[in-house]
Amino acid sequence: MSGRPSKLTLLRPKWLLLHLVTLAVCAAMIWLGHWQWRAAIRHHGDLRNYAYALQWWAFVGFTVLMWFRIVSDRGRPAGDAAAERPSAAPASRYRGYTQAPSSPAEETDPERRRLNAYLAQLSAADREATE
Incomplete structure (x- = not known):
């Protein structure tokens, strides 16, 4: 069996x-x-x-286009959808914080320092949850 519906x-x-x-x-x-x-x-x-x-006639064209897409998606084998997706590691909920190389080593803005600390805390919590 080919797997094709x-x-x-x-x-x-x-x-x-x-x-x-x-049609209606x-x-x-x-x-x-x-x-x-x-x-x-x-x-x-x-x-x-x-x-x-x-x-109204443009709506007809859009309706026919969407009907065609639904029908053609149904005719596609089930393995195609999985093949299109990259098989990389699952994405993390948070992005890890890394300091940009062009930024100064010591941050002078207290708001930015507080935000960076918060982002680092979220990144650490996410790493712990995935391990």
Whole structure:
């Protein structure tokens, strides 16, 4: 078995419901776009109504694009998602504090000194939690 989902999966009831809802939403938005276009003509070419008509049709394009992405993601083998992610060590919740090489050795600002001490404390606590 290749691990690739069957195309017949897209004919199951929940997928059929998705296809049906997508078609219904697209039909409604196309109808709204035509209605808005006719409203623009009735109002002697009001630019705002023409823009709304084009906006409804853009929504149709976005809906079809998202439907296609959902269906194509379902057809992708399960191993592809894991292969795309880098297999590095898990990221820490906090970044470790390291003093920049260009900064002075002694910090003169008390607020910055307090913040640096706090960040160093968080880094140490995170290192202890991961060990």
